[in-house]
Structures are given as structure tokens and as C-alpha cells.
Amino acid sequence: MSSARKKRPPAVRSDGARNRELLLAAAEQEFGEQGIAASVADITRRAGLAKGTFFRHFATKDDLITAIVEPHIEVLDSAARAQLDAVEPGAALLEFLTVAAGQRQQRDVSFLLRAGSAPARVTMLRDRLFDTIAQLVDRALASGALRNDITATDVILLMCAPIHVVEYLPNAQPDLWRRYLGIIFDGLRPEGAHPLPYPAPTPP
Amino acid sequence: MSSARKKRPPAVRSDGARNRELLLAAAEQEFGEQGIAASVADITRRAGLAKGTFFRHFATKDDLITAIVEPHIEVLDSAARAQLDAVEPGAALLEFLTVAAGQRQQRDVSFLLRAGSAPARVTMLRDRLFDTIAQLVDRALASGALRNDITATDVILLMCAPIHVVEYLPNAQPDLWRRYLGIIFDGLRPEGAHPLPYPAPTPP
Amino acid sequence: MSSARKKRPPAVRSDGARNRELLLAAAEQEFGEQGIAASVADITRRAGLAKGTFFRHFATKDDLITAIVEPHIEVLDSAARAQLDAVEPGAALLEFLTVAAGQRQQRDVSFLLRAGSAPARVTMLRDRLFDTIAQLVDRALASGALRNDITATDVILLMCAPIHVVEYLPNAQPDLWRRYLGIIFDGLRPEGAHPLPYPAPTPP
Amino acid sequence: MSSARKKRPPAVRSDGARNRELLLAAAEQEFGEQGIAASVADITRRAGLAKGTFFRHFATKDDLITAIVEPHIEVLDSAARAQLDAVEPGAALLEFLTVAAGQRQQRDVSFLLRAGSAPARVTMLRDRLFDTIAQLVDRALASGALRNDITATDVILLMCAPIHVVEYLPNAQPDLWRRYLGIIFDGLRPEGAHPLPYPAPTPP
DNA sequence: AATGAATGAGGCTTCATTCAT
DNA sequence: CATGAATGAAGCCTCATTCAT
Numbered sequence: 001m002s003s004a005r006k007k008r009p010p011a012v013r014s015d016g017a018r019n020r021e022l023l024l025a026a027a028e029q030e031f032g033e034q035g036i037a038a039s040v041a042d043i044t045r046r047a048g049l050a051k052g053t054f055f056r057h058f059a060t061k062d063d064l065i066t067a068i069v070e071p072h073i074e075v076l077d078s079a080a081r082a083q084l085d086a087v088e089p090g091a092a093l094l095e096f097l098t099v100a101a102g103q104r105q106q107r108d109v110s111f112l113l114r115a116g117s118a119p120a121r122v123t124m125l126r127d128r129l130f131d132t133i134a135q136l137v138d139r140a141l142a143s144g145a146l147r148n149d150i151t152a153t154d155v156i157l158l159m160c161a162p163i164h165v166v167e168y169l170p171n172a173q174p175d176l177w178r179r180y181l182g183i184i185f186d187g188l189r190p191e192g193a194h195p196l197p198y199p200a201p202t203p204p
Numbered sequence: 205m206s207s208a209r210k211k212r213p214p215a216v217r218s219d220g221a222r223n224r225e226l227l228l229a230a231a232e233q234e235f236g237e238q239g240i241a242a243s244v245a246d247i248t249r250r251a252g253l254a255k256g257t258f259f260r261h262f263a264t265k266d267d268l269i270t271a272i273v274e275p276h277i278e279v280l281d282s283a284a285r286a287q288l289d290a291v292e293p294g295a296a297l298l299e300f301l302t303v304a305a306g307q308r309q310q311r312d313v314s315f316l317l318r319a320g321s322a323p324a325r326v327t328m329l330r331d332r333l334f335d336t337i338a339q340l341v342d343r344a345l346a347s348g349a350l351r352n353d354i355t356a357t358d359v360i361l362l363m364c365a366p367i368h369v370v371e372y373l374p375n376a377q378p379d380l381w382r383r384y385l386g387i388i389f390d391g392l393r394p395e396g397a398h399p400l401p402y403p404a405p406t407p408p
Numbered sequence: 409m410s411s412a413r414k415k416r417p418p419a420v421r422s423d424g425a426r427n428r429e430l431l432l433a434a435a436e437q438e439f440g441e442q443g444i445a446a447s448v449a450d451i452t453r454r455a456g457l458a459k460g461t462f463f464r465h466f467a468t469k470d471d472l473i474t475a476i477v478e479p480h481i482e483v484l485d486s487a488a489r490a491q492l493d494a495v496e497p498g499a500a501l502l503e504f505l506t507v508a509a510g511q512r513q514q515r516d517v518s519f520l521l522r523a524g525s526a527p528a529r530v531t532m533l534r535d536r537l538f539d540t541i542a543q544l545v546d547r548a549l550a551s552g553a554l555r556n557d558i559t560a561t562d563v564i565l566l567m568c569a570p571i572h573v574v575e576y577l578p579n580a581q582p583d584l585w586r587r588y589l590g591i592i593f594d595g596l597r598p599e600g601a602h603p604l605p606y607p608a609p610t611p612p
Numbered sequence: 613m614s615s616a617r618k619k620r621p622p623a624v625r626s627d628g629a630r631n632r633e634l635l636l637a638a639a640e641q642e643f644g645e646q647g648i649a650a651s652v653a654d655i656t657r658r659a660g661l662a663k664g665t666f667f668r669h670f671a672t673k674d675d676l677i678t679a680i681v682e683p684h685i686e687v688l689d690s691a692a693r694a695q696l697d698a699v700e701p702g703a704a705l706l707e708f709l710t711v712a713a714g715q716r717q718q719r720d721v722s723f724l725l726r727a728g729s730a731p732a733r734v735t736m737l738r739d740r741l742f743d744t745i746a747q748l749v750d751r752a753l754a755s756g757a758l759r760n761d762i763t764a765t766d767v768i769l770l771m772c773a774p775i776h777v778v779e780y781l782p783n784a785q786p787d788l789w790r791r792y793l794g795i796i797f798d799g800l801r802p803e804g805a806h807p808l809p810y811p812a813p814t815p816p
Numbered sequence: 817a818a819t820g821a822a823t824g825a826g827g828c829t830t831c832a833t834t835c836a837t
Numbered sequence: 838c839a840t841g842a843a844t845g846a847a848g849c850c851t852c853a854t855t856c857a858t
Contacts, residue, residue: 050819157369164368165361169405179402183391192395198383220842254844458840565777572776573769577813587810595795599804606791662823
């Protein structure tokens with residue numbers, strides 16, 4: 001016991017990878033609270049790092065946004081794929097939409113849906129996600145779980161609505177979006193569907 | 205004597221009221237394109253005026269927003285009241301929501317739903333509108349045109365969704381929102397309604 | 409009585425001269441309250457006139473200041489001359505200083521004492537005033553009413569001090585300056601004078 | 613992605629503390645020349661720094677003023693305290709006034725005497741200084757070195773006068789204020805004092 | 817690799833001044 | 838002659854980004 005030499009510090013991962021995570025986490029929180037207007041200073045302060053460190057990890061604030069959004073899209077895509085061979089395609093679609101909204105970072109995803117100038121990688125991931133969703137929708141349509149005047153684009157467009165709707169309420173309960181997803185999904189069901197006054201758009 | 209300034213180039217005189225309209229129009233467009241972050245400089249440039257002129261018409265950027273939003277709320281309230289004694293309360297509510305979305309300035313209205321710090325007058329107008337909508341909803345509920353687990357707050361929150369949904373699509377047809385209003389309204393109907401997984405929120 | 413024709417209006421001096429006076433009066437008040445930072449808009453508002461009218465009467469804000477200051481200097485000069493042949497030169501000087509401070513627009517006069525770039529006319533008037541004061545001082549010196557190490561320049565420099573001193577006090581009584589003129593003038597008297605640690609400056 | 617900005621030219625790194633001093637020095641000079649109206653741009657230009665750097669050191673222009681004024685008040689207070697137990701209270705007061713004026717930053721102190729809205733700390737320091745001066749005055753009064761109709765408030769008000777008086781002279785010798793302090797202090801002595809025409813004000 | 821000081825463009829707002837009506 | 842709308846320079850301040858240490 002006496003001759004033990006513990007010189008090396010306990011390996012506190014203060015390395016680059018850790019700081020990157022700190023920054024991403026801080027950024028998601030700040031963006032969540034203040035919207036995209038959150039400043040780099042806010043983010044680094046929350047992360048407990050210096051501004052210079054921020055730019056070592058992300059060349060640009062926009063790059064950070066991309067870095068936040070990319071994994072979200074990938075997670076959504078996995079969630080969608082996980083439902084592709086479910087036995088009840090209607091329930092599978094609803095489950096996917098629930099998981100998706102539950103990420104509560106759809107907010108960030110919607111940045112992208114608009115973004116005219118998204119980086120190539122993001123565009124590609126997004127297109128892949130949309131394709132997966134389209135498969136989910138097709139299966140639900142085929143099974144009769146969805147009204148037949150609905151398209152995948154409709155579902156994609158409506159996907160973020162529950163989250164956005166809830167954002168109008170200053171102090172909403174965190175799970176309130178479930179209510180509006182329920183209502184909107186009921187609107188997608190075949191029972192009691194009224195003819196729609198306008199044709200479906202072409203996909204983005 | 206100290207405050208002498210350099211000579212200034214001419215100034216063109218035009219109709220004050222007209223410039224105010226120019227500014228309001230330019231502002232609605234810029235806000236539509238860039239969100240509330242659109243700068244006063246952008247707005248005046250689009251209006252073809254000098255920055256100083258902006259502040260002659262609106263003491264503050266916030267004042268401009270108020271000036272844009274107030275009449276929209278008033279128009280919405282009128283549209284709602286016009287449906288208060290319709291014979292078919294369900295159709296009346298749908299008609300109101302259609303007129304409201306048709307204004308396509310709901311986007312601006314939604315600024316307000318969030319705005320914790322709206323000017324007193326705006327808050328008052330908004331509360332009046334919400335009250336009118338509540339009456340519309342009550343009548344629709346009483347007539348059985350709405351599923352009975354829906355509240356006025358639900359309708360208010362969902363009111364702007366069709367417009368927002370469509371905004372994700374870069375080059376959407378101008379009337380595409382009608383489609384999504386149709387879908388969402390179908391979700392509010394009693395036929396085929398599934399129990400909602402979360403209770404209604406309390407009004408703002 | 410029946411054939412009288414009173415067509416002409418009752419000659420309400422709404423002519424240029426009257427507006428000029430309105431502007432000068434408003435300016436003195438605003439400058440008094442807000443200092444030289446008072447804006448042209450403030451002044452014209454107080455005068456009940458339009459900004460354009462201001463610039464019809466004064467090409468420049470600086471011109472207005474000159475227009476305010478000139479008559480003050482002239483009045484001071486008259487006041488000084490009125491004391492030139494008084495029988496008691498010491499009392500005469502004190503009387504002049506009292507009248508001068510009493511104008512309470514010394515504040516404005518002091519603008520000038522600094523002003524490197526005063527218009528020619530103002531410089532001339534000022535020099536004339538200084539010359540008159542010098543005569544007053546010479547007579548007081550000759551009569552033994554002033555300590556003999558004092559010069560006219562000293563008196564000129566000290567002339568505005570009582571007003572300035574009082575300006576530090578936010579809610580000073582309007583006549584408080586009399587107290588400090590008394591103290592300072594006592595410092596100029598021969599009785600109890602201590603040798604001064606620094607020689608008199610040369611006149612501006 | 614929207615917030616991309618153009619590339620910025622290099623940035624020179626230097627000692628933070630040093631730049632703060634540069635800014636303080638530049639500010640004192642600019643304020644001395646142009647009064648409190650000196651702009652942040654003027655100050656940073658004089659300091660050879662960028663505008664942004666200013667706000668890194670002082671959150672606000674007002675903060676800069678506070679930063680300038682605070683140490684001056686503290687130095688004055690020390691100077692006053694150093695005289696509290698002098699054997700000749702009259703000479704002690706004169707010595708304090710001399711040291712105070714010698715700082716030649718009284719000018720800045722006078723900002724404060726007016727400032728209705730000074731930060732709490734400044735108000736506190738100022739009150740402490742005034743209290744110390746009051747002790748000095750009381751002792752001088754008790755020793756018979758001051759005329760007995762004088763109060764501490766009088767001395768405080770007159771304290772800055774020598775500096776201000778000299779400011780009227782464009783190219784005054786730097787020590788000319790000593791002359792006017794001499795004159796004014798003679799006015800405070802008991803010998804040859806004439807009754808004052810106005811009562812002492814209450815302290816601020 | 818991390819830090820944080822420095823940078824300067826750009827945002828909102830004020831104000832002297834010009835000029836069409 | 839008066840009016841008041843328009844102008845744009847300038848003021849204060851914020852923030853993404855760069856770079857010496």
C-alpha cells in the first residue's frame with residue numbers, strides 16, 4: 001500500500017469530443033429557450049467553455065445548427081424504419097409520429113424543412129427520411145388505416161404541427177403535444193372524412 | 205458652436221399616409237420572408253424609403269408590429285362575430301377558420317399568441333377575439349358538430365396550424381392551407397373520434 | 409354705424425417677427441431645462457410651430473444660439489456702461505455683477521466664452537463688453553474698493569461662477585447665486601486679502 | 613442557414629488591462645475636450661481600438677463614466693481624511709481644496725453633483741466624501757479660520773469653481789486655478805466678510 | 817487544444833436639416 | 838410663409854468571428 005504511485009490524474013475526459021458534446025447540449029437548450037436567436041456567447045457560457053472553443057468545433061453558427069439537426073434526422077429515420085414491418089401499419093405510423101414528436105427537437109428539424117440553403121448532407125438525410133415516411137404512409141394507406149386522399153407529403157407537413165401548436169402556449173405542459181397529435185391523426189383516419197377542398201401538393 | 209452638420213441631399217415629398225402603407229406592406233413581406241428578425245433597414249429598403257422615415261411613422265419597431273397585428277385581430281374578431289348567429293354552428297366555425305386562415309396573416313397573429321409583453325391594447329383585442337371564438341366553439345359543441353372533448357383553447361391553438369404547416373413548403377400553392385384546414389377540422393368532428401391521450405390545457 | 413366695413417382681421421401679429429420671438433423664447437426655456445442638448449424639435453414644439461419654420465428664421469441651430477446670446481451680451485454691456493459714472497466704483501462693480509448674474513442667462517453667455525468658433529459679430533460684442541468691464545474694474549481699483557492684485561480678466565472669469573456653482577444643486581432656490589456672488593466678491597475686496605499663489609492670466 | 617457573415621480581418625491581441633487603461637485615458641481626454649457628449653467612437657478612435665472593444669470593457673457609456681468618476685471620488689475622500697487631524701484646520705481645508713483641484717478631474721466630479729441618477733455605489737462614495745468635507749469645515753469653523761456664516765454645502769459647491777472658471781480660457785496655464793482658489797478662499801475667511809444676501813442652501 | 821480579447825458589420829434610434837406642398 | 842414629411846449621418850450597443858497567447 002505504501003509503494004503505490006498514483007501520479008496520473010483520473011482521466012477526466014476534458015478532450016475535444018467531450019467539449020463538442022457540451023456545446024451541442026448547451027445549444028439545444030438555449031435554442032429551445034430563446035429560439036435560433038440564442039447567441040454563441042449564451043451557448044458557450046452555458047457550456048462553461050470559451051467562445052474560441054466553440055469555433056474550434058464548429059466553423060460557423062450555422063454549422064452548429066447543422067450538427068444539431070443531422071442526428072435528429074437520423075434518429076427519426078431509424079424510428080421510422082423500426083415501424084416498417086409492424087403488423088398494424090396504421091398504429092405503426094401513429095407510433096412513429098409519436099416518437100418523432102416526443103423527441104421534441106422537431107422544432108429544430110423544422111428549421112431545415114424550410115432552409116433553402118441546407119448543406120448537401122442534410123438534404124440527403126432529409127430525403128432519405130422522407131422516403132422512409134413515404135413507405136410507412138403507403139403501407140398505412142394499403143391497410144385502410146388512412147383516408148385515401150392523403151399522401152406522404154401531407155403526413156410530412158403535418159408531422160411538426162403538434163409541436164408548433166403547443167409552442168403558442170407560454171407555459172404548456174411538456175406532453176400537451178400528444179393531444180394535438182391525437183386530433184390531427186384522427187383527421188387522417190378514414191372514418192368521417194370529408195372531401196378535401198384542395199389537392200395534395202407535390203413533394204419538396 | 206459645435207453642432208454644425210454637413211449638407212444633406214434633397215428630400216422627396218410624398219403622401220405621408222401612402223408611405224405608412226408602403227412601410228406596412230414592406231414589413232409584412234419582410235416579416236413573411238425573414239421572420240420577425242427582418243431589420244428596419246430591410247423594410248425601408250423594400251419600401252424605397254430612408255430609415256429615418258420609418259421612425260417618423262412608427263416610434264419603434266415594436267410599434268410597427270403592433271400596427272400590423274392590431275387590424276388583423278380586429279378583422280378576425282369581426283369575421284368570428286359574423287358567424288355567431290349562423291344556423292349551422294359547425295359550418296359557421298369552419299367558415300370562420302377558413303376566413304381567418306385566408307387572411308394569411310395569421311402568421312403575424314401567432315407572433316402575439318406568444319408575445320408575453322404585448323401592448324395593453326393588443327392584449328385586450330386578443331382577449332376579445334378569444335372570447336368570440338369561445339362562443340363559436342360553444343355553439344358548435346352544443347349542436348353536436350364538434351367532438352365533445354374539444355375546448356375553445358384547442359381551436360385557438362389549432363387555428364394557425366394550417367398556415368404554418370404550409371410554410372414548410374418553399375413554393376406552395378397559395379391556397380394549399382385549405383387542404384390542411386380540412387384535415388384538421390375533420391379531426392375535430394365527432395365521427396370517428398378516438399379518445400385523446402392528454403387533457404385540454406387551460407386558456408392563456 | 410351700419411355702413412362700417414370691418415373686413416380686415418384684427419391684426420394678429422402672426423408675422424415672421426412674432427414667430428422669431430416665439431422661437432427664441434422657447435429655445436431659452438428648453439436650453440435652460442435640458443442644456444444645449446435640447447433638440448430643434450423640442451424647441452419648435454414648445455413654440456407651437458413647425459420645424460420648417462425654425463429654419464426659415466435660423467439657418468442653423470448654431471445660428472439660434474448666436475441669436476440668443478447676442479442680445480444678452482448687449483444687455484450686459486448696457487448694464488456695465490450704466491455703472492461707469494457711479495460715485496462708488498466698488499458698489500458699481502458689484503451692482504453690475506449682480507445685474508449680470510440676475511439675467512440668469514449667463515449660462516448662455518458662458519457658451520460663448522469658450523466657443524473657439526464664435527461668429528465675428530459675437531466676438532466683437534464680447535470684446536466690447538470686456539472692455540467696458542475693464543473700465544469698471546479700473547475704477548474700482550483706483551478707488552481702493554478692489555484688492556490691487558486683481559485684473560479685469562479675473563473679474564470676467566469669475567463673473568459666471570455664481571451661476572455655475574448653483575447649477576450643481578438640482579433644486580436650488582432661484583436666487584441662491586446671490587450668496588455665492590457675495591462670497592466671491594468678498595474675496596475680491598482688499599480687506600484680509602492673502603497674496604495670490606499664481607499671477608493673473610492675459611486676457612482672451 | 614441564415615446567419616452567415618462575411619469574413620473579418622485579423623484581430624490584434626493585447627493586454628486587456630492595458631486597453632482598459634487606454635480607454636479610460638482616452639475618455640478623460642475626450643470628455644475634457646468635448647464634454648460628456650464625446651462619443652464612444654471618438655474615445656475608441658483616440659485609444660486606437662475598435663468600438664467593440666469598448667463594450668467589452670464597459671457595458672455602457674454610463675459605466676465608463678462611473679469607472680472614471682469612482683476612483684476620483686475615492687482619492688478626494690482620502691485627501692480629505694488626510695487633513696482631518698491637522699493642527700491648523702483652516703490651512704487643512706485649503707490644503708484639501710488645493711489637492712482636490714489639483715487633480716483637475718473635478719470636472720468629472722461635477723458630473724456627479726448633478727447626476728440625479730448615479731449608480732448606488734457612486735452615490736454612497738459621494739455621500740461619504742461630503743461627510744468628510746463637512747468634518748473639515750466644522751473644524752475650520754470651530755477654529756475661527758472660516759467666516760461663521762459658511763456651511764459645508766457652501767464649500768462643496770464652491771469646490772469645483774476654480775477649475776470651471778479657468779475652463780473659459782481657451783489656453784489657460786495649467787495651474788491658473790490656484791489663483792482663483794486663492795480668491796475664493798479669501799472670500800471664505802472671516803476677515804473683511806460682509807453679510808451674505810441669501811441664506812445657505814440645504815445639502816443635496 | 818483552449819482561452820478570451822479584439823474586431824467591425826449591422827441593428828435600433830435620434831436629430832439637424834432640406835424641400836414639396 | 839408655414840408646414841411637416843423625408844433624409845441620412847451618427848450615436849449606442851450586440852454579436853459572429855478571428856487570432857495571439
